[in-house]
Amino acid sequence: MKRTLSLWQPLVLASAILGTPLLAQAELKSEEIDYQVNGENFTGYLAYDDDFQGERPGVLVVHEWWGHGDYVRKRADMLAELGYTAFALDMYGSDKYAEHPEKANEFMQAVMSNQEAAKDRFESALELLREQPTVATDQIAALGYCFGGAVVLNMARAGLDLDGVVSYHGMLSAETPASEGDIEAEVLVFTGEDDPMVPKAQVDSFKQEMRSANVDFKVHSYEGAQHAFTNPDATGKGEQFELPLAYDAEADADSWHKTQRFLDRLFD
Template identity: 70%
Template structure:
């Protein structure tokens, strides 16, 4: 008994030390991934938490019209901390990040004017995410902000194999409206009711389109919220360039909370 007690203390201390070491080793992992589409290089950003063992659902994130920058990378890291493998893709090409609205519009129009090219860029990023060893390839959702919101909605309309898509302050108009049976993804839209870029008629037309195509969808219209309401930098950018952009902390928090619930339900 006299020898056993010190041993028990040593075993307990050793176990505690091992637990601390394992916790220290398990952390958020991030890295850039370059990939090719039609001979052009694109750079995405992968984030996951290696404290989670085995595979987990993947989430694609599509950037605002400015381009792939720190904002979508932060969102990728937020998703990784929730237990997902997140890949912030690139729709413009490596190092194409706009410093002025005119340049952002140029980048955006180059993508939106060629639907097949846009789809190729999105689906290649989807393939990159699915190929990651920590990702359950059949469990994939996509989130999009501003321009990215329109992208994920159009990918859902085009029948891309996704479990769900979420649009935040994205354009809702469709060049090719959803048809019954085509949309595989559940659709969630978070919109600013005061966003002049998405007028009330566009919202009404979108909801009619979703109902006609029998899509599993929900739309939340935040009273008083303007374009860019999820991005803390939106208000300053709006002032700088005289654009109707404004951050709304309440709408941001609520839409993120609802997104978390949506993803949990989607992959339950």
């Protein structure tokens, strides 16, 4: 396993926008980790703050449909800054990052059409996170954005050993809805009311699925928010490709604040 160590540089502007406090003289470290799943190469990103001593909860972060890039790594840094060990995993494979929606859709469909392979990729990353000396192996959550939101929800439906999962503007439907007893994790969902990719009917159906399966869940819908509302690059990409993508600073800040409270309570 190849590991390249580098020091994290504070994301001052992003932290200010998203309401994340910067720790004085905190030294966040990051490692790019190459790993294999069923003979395929993947590249993830581990972040932690070595000012925190001993084990702490671990958080997996799953990327958008574009692939594993700077955005998901920034989120891992932000989690590390809060005192977690975060691992931004790779669901597509090393060097598979899309610059065009057609390629992003191709990458996404290859994963979503084979849920067993998707589970293998997720579980491999989960085990890699648990192996880290800074991680309390019995305290793990997962966050996902867009495509990643659907992934973490499907992993919860599959009964993986996670304390909680958080989906941001992710697809909420499932080929096989959860039954009672399937989902052990607490579930938190953030969605946009003006997101045509996740319409109200899908949100309502998801809520009914969670209630029927007796899941501890909460859904927050943001008025006026479109798809990818947590990503500052969304508006530009939406305009470039004529897609209903737009950044919403208020929804972004509020969802991150609620995520922090969710994780605090989850691991209290």
